[in-house]
Amino acid sequence: MNFAELFQKQRIAGFPERLIEHHKLVSGVAVNLAIALRSLGIVTDPERAGLMGAVHDAGKSVVTEELSIPGSAHEAIGREVALRLGLPESISKICCSHSSDTTDELDTEEIVVRLADKLWKGKRDPDFEKQAVQRFSAELGKEDWEVFMNLDKIFESIAESGYERLEATRA
Template sequence: MITDALHRALTAPGDPPLRPLPDEVAALLVTLHAPPRLAAHLRAVHDVAAQLTTALAERFPQLTVDRAAVLFGAATHDIGKVVHPAELSGPGSAHEIAGRELLLRHGVPATLARFAATHAAWREDGIDVDDLLVGVADKVWKGKRVGDLEDLVVDRLAAVTGRERWSVFLELDEILDRIAADADRRLAFQATHPVRAGRVP
């Protein structure tokens, strides 16, 4: 049974308005008795990922992105914090592998479960553009800009468009600045939802 606090985190409109999570993700968070603050955070990052992928499709149509995968990845990237709730309000990376394992146990394909582990592992070999975009969304939702991460996205965009890096950088920077402008309101939305650990069935 869903608590009132988790229901609010999943359904409150937010300011700016936040898209709802995919139905299967919302249902999983209810099953896991996820902390309301985690649900609010996942909504914020999912919404930013939607804005980011839409803008990139408009500005850089040559870039091949699995938008559905990126959105699912953004919606579940921190789900391991159900297992490691202390990492909701403090540092730690134990939630990354735990999140992937949790998703796999609940029948999520490995191709989608991976984002729980890769969203902070963007320096590793074999990370594709979809993983990078989930990582960017997980930073820019709160207005944080990570130059090394964004440079990797610029490299991908320059390669597929044949454009100069500086030109691509300026366009990506404009997109991210626009999204980051609402960071304080997203942070305020997240802060209104309590940190309360649930249990994992």
């Protein structure tokens, strides 16, 4: 399934347009982040990261109050919604994992989406970013500080334009 088909299925399923727009933003950031990580030698699949970003909050189509207030009730429901949209478990699982505070049980694309879900609006998450640096450093066989220097530039370049993306969602 491609991105256009997925967003069309979300419209047909009655997802609020605001949620679809959020999915588009996170998906775009996830793809760009995955491409940047790949350029550093980190094994990642930008298309998979993008599809995960495009569906990570699917449960908010059912638990609509969580469109405006924080909550986690949408997570397990979201997995079921994503599966009903025709996505495989390997993509749908992001609905349950995108708010994880640790990288321990996440695959690389789940980490990408977790980061993208903050960075798209200009927010940084130093604790989670540190875990990502440690994970990717181990994968690359490099020192944490080396990987941090590269990732920090990438994260900052994405976060810098977060205000514009956030404002666009309010227009």
